Amino acid sequence: MAVRVRDVIEAMEAAYPPELAESWDAVGLVCGDPDAAVQRVLFCVDPVEATVDEAVDFGAQVVIAHHPLLLRGVHGVPADDPKGRVVHRLVRSGIALYCAHTNADSAIVGVSDALAEAIGVEVTGTLVPHAEGAGTGLGRIGELPEAEPFADFVRRVAEGLPTTAWGVRGAGDPDRPIRTVAVCGGAGDSFLDAATAAEVDAYVTADLRHHPAGEHAARADVPGAQVPALVDVAHWASEWPWCQQAADIVAAALPDTVEVLVSTRRTDPWTVHVGAAPDPGRALA
CATH class of the missing domain: 3.40.1390.30 (NIF3 (NGG1p interacting factor 3)-like)
Structure with a gap:
């Protein structure tokens, strides 16, 4: 039988039980059909446009992200909003999004x-x-x-x-x-x-x-x-190693049925660093 989105979720929740999530957190399936067939799964820290692009290029049907896309309540997901664009791209591309956040921290x-x-x-x-x-x-x-x-x-x-x-x-x-x-x-x-x-x-x-x-x-x-x-x-760097851990868990739970990929897109927001290590023995001039 074909692997479904719900099978990927089951593997994730066996390793990272949702009940371990903090009360303020938002974990689980964000968008996608639980009964949709899955051949490829992408793992990332941040569900942003760059990682969705990577998922589309990979031909993934599921994105597993550590950070929630919609942590706080929203009243809409218009396509001209950054988070809305992500939702629209995922839906149009037939890609489910599942987030494992503080439950993955505490597992x-x-x-x-x-x-x-x-x-x-x-x-x-x-x-x-x-x-x-x-x-x-x-x-x-x-x-x-x-x-x-x-x-x-x-x-x-x-x-x-x-x-x-x-x-x-x-x-x-x-x-x-x-x-x-x-x-x-x-x-x-x-x-x-x-x-x-x-x-x-x-x-x-x-x-x-x-x-x-x-x-x-x-x-x-x-x-x-x-x-x-x-x-x-x-x-971002402190949590990126988890992506391989989660990918290995899904691959082991669904052997020879799904292909997994860990995102290599750096979604850390900082892009420029200027400066050198200070000499602790020198005072400011």
């Missing part, structure tokens, strides 16, 4: 596991567990094969993730040994305290803001404090 094997694997961290636990022993929750804790200086660790992160204009930034002593690591795909500065409580050497996440990061770093001046060094990466 037993999810977004942060993929991030940890990409940078060579072996996962040993969950940063913010949902419940004791459940195995679900946000972020992950893990270890490197051996300790390395923080400057080398920041380079490791940069080499393990796709390049973006945002780049990879580190806050901490370049010579500090790093062995234990916490990671959180996507915006994770709300878990700075959790990373500190976990007593890890470094915390890798995205979208770190000036004040929370600065206040966190200041705690390192307290005698005896165990405060993790910080690594800030682009939001």
Whole structure:
């Protein structure tokens, strides 16, 4: 029998149960016929025009995206609106859109596991567990094969993730040994305290803001404090490794029946980065 859209959804929801999604989130099938036949599936972080173009070029019948297209309530999807254009293009092209967001973040094997694997961290636990022993929750804790200086660790992160204009930034002593690591795909500065409580050497996440990061770093001046060094990466880059994880799950659930493709379109919004690393020993002239 031909594979249907509903079969792809079933494979996704077995791995990333919708009930794990946060209450404010919008996950599931956005558009498309659950009974439509499927031969090809594209996986991406952002359901935007660039990735829809890629899906059309690939001949996909389903796009699996991490970020929701319609997170907040809308009253219409006119074709002259950016999100409306995406919906119209999908419908005209006969492509279903399915989104797995915070349920993919909190699944037993999810977004942060993929991030940890990409940078060579072996996962040993969950940063913010949902419940004791459940195995679900946000972020992950893990270890490197051996300790390395923080400057080398920041380079490791940069080499393990796709390049973006945002780049990879580190806050901490370049010579500090790093062995234990916490990671959180996507915006994770709300878990700075959790990373500190976990007593890890470094915390890798995205979208770190000036004040929370600065206040966190200041705690390192307290005698005896165990405060993790910080690594800030682009939001898109931190979640892109999940696309391969999800593609592998669907391919394994529907072997020899569907072809999968991970999007290579960089949908990170930042396009230009000017500047060099400052010398911390120099004051402004």
